[in-house]
Amino acid sequence: MRWSDIDAYGHVNNSAMLRLLEEARIVAFWGADPDEVDADGSVPEPIIDGRPGSGTMTVIAAQRLEYLASIPYFRQPLDIRLWIGRIGGASIDVSYEVWSPVGQQPAELYTRATTALVMVDAATNRPRRLTEAERAACEPYIQDPVRFSRP
Secondary structure (H helix, E strand, O other), X not given: OOHHHEOOOOOEOHHHHHHHHHHHHHHHHEOXXXXXXXXXXXXXXXXXXXXXXXXXXXXXXXEEEEEOOOOOOOOOOOEEEEEEEEEOOOEEEEEEEEEOOOOOOOOOEEEEEEEEEEEEEOOOOEEOOOOHHHHHXXXXXXXXXXXXXXX
C-alpha cells in the first residue's frame, strides 16, 4: 500500500484498489523475470507468461468489485488472496479477497473482486485458446468463484 493510494476521505481510493489487484495478479500468475529466484534458487514457473515478448497478452474483459468496508492506511501490506474461479476456452476469471494485514486481529475482509482475463495472441491481436500446459498450470489454483453479496 502506498500513501498515494489514500484519497481525501482517508481510505483507499477505488482506482487504487484496481492497481492493487493488478499488482497481486501479476505477482501470482505471470512469469517471473529470469533473475528472480525462489528461496531454493529455482525460477518460479508461470501460470501465464504474459510478459512483453512472450507472444501472449492478457486483456481485461470485465471486472467487478464489492467494497465491504473502507480500507484505512496501513504500513503493513494488505493480505490479498486470489485464485482462479473459472477457466473458459480463451479466458480465466481471477477471484480476489482483500483482507486486513496478516496478524491484525480481528481480521477484516474489505473487498471481494473478480477479473475476467482473455488470452490474446500478441502477433495477431486476436483471442486465443488456453493451451493444455496453461490449463494444467491453472489447475492447482482453481476454487469456487468469489461470491458477491448482491447477485
